[in-house]
Amino acid sequence: MWLSSLHRITGLLLSLGAVALAVWLIALASGAESFSAVSRVYGAGWFKLLLVGWTFCFFYHLANGVRHLAWDGGYGFDPAHIRVTGRIVIVVAVLATAAFSYAAIF
Amino acid sequence: MSLMTPLNRVLGLGTAKGAGEHWWLQRMTAVALLPLGLWLAYQLLTLGSFSYASVVAWVREPATSILLILLVVAVGYHSVLGVQVVIEDYVTGKGTRAATLMASTLAHVGLTIAAVFAVLKIAFGS
Numbered sequence: 001m002w003l004s005s006l007h008r009i010t011g012l013l014l015s016l017g018a019v020a021l022a023v024w025l026i027a028l029a030s031g032a033e034s035f036s037a038v039s040r041v042y043g044a045g046w047f048k049l050l051l052v053g054w055t056f057c058f059f060y061h062l063a064n065g066v067r068h069l070a071w072d073g074g075y076g077f078d079p080a081h082i083r084v085t086g087r088i089v090i091v092v093a094v095l096a097t098a099a100f101s102y103a104a105i106f
Numbered sequence: 107m108s109l110m111t112p113l114n115r116v117l118g119l120g121t122a123k124g125a126g127e128h129w130w131l132q133r134m135t136a137v138a139l140l141p142l143g144l145w146l147a148y149q150l151l152t153l154g155s156f157s158y159a160s161v162v163a164w165v166r167e168p169a170t171s172i173l174l175i176l177l178v179v180a181v182g183y184h185s186v187l188g189v190q191v192v193i194e195d196y197v198t199g200k201g202t203r204a205a206t207l208m209a210s211t212l213a214h215v216g217l218t219i220a221a222v223f224a225v226l227k228i229a230f231g232s
Contacts, residue, residue: 018182022220035161039156065140100147
């Protein structure tokens with residue numbers, strides 16, 4: 001049940017992450033000076049924590065989204081499968097977040 | 107007398123409104139975002155340097171420009187639909203809800219267009 005709420009929460013947070021992505025692209029198009037100003041903020045310690053959070057939201061929402069699409073197609077919508085795939089989604093999201101954060105953020 | 111069939115007159119006017127299209131577009135953009143999202147994650151992972159020059163060079167590659175625009179549009183669509191569901195579930199009061207939905211849509215359209223323009227400007231810029 002709470003995985004379903006988490007899908008909604010991560011989705012909302014990803015909408016904010018999309019704003020950060022748009023700001024990044026707009027700053028890049030505006031020239032070197034504005035890009036370095038945004039890069040300074042995005043490279044700060046507190047912002048890196050945000051990036052790790054968004055990374056988790058991204059991988060969780062993506063993996064759980066596949067689960068939702070499967071349910072829409074009529075697959076895996078029984079208690080046993082729901083429990084197992086729910087665990088898989090959590091493990092995949094945590095591992096992918098750790099790997100991505102290690103390789104690309106820090 | 108109307109020349110519209112009864113079905114045409116009620117389509118989209120019942121309690122469900124445009125729920126069918128909403129549901130379908132949400133899934134369609136979700137399917138599009140699976141490869142596009144993984145692509146972006148992989149690109150950010152292998153970009154190496156996030157300096158101005160290297161990021162501009164990356165965005166300027168035709169494949170990157172095209173996929174970034176597809177991603178930005180799919181994200182904008184997927185996000186505005188998702189946020190709409192949340193607003194409809196939690197924001198009560200007809201006026202407040204309408205205003206919140208309008209604000210969300212305007213913000214989504216504005217940012218999506220701005221981001222697409224940014225990619226095009228970098229792609230075609232000197």
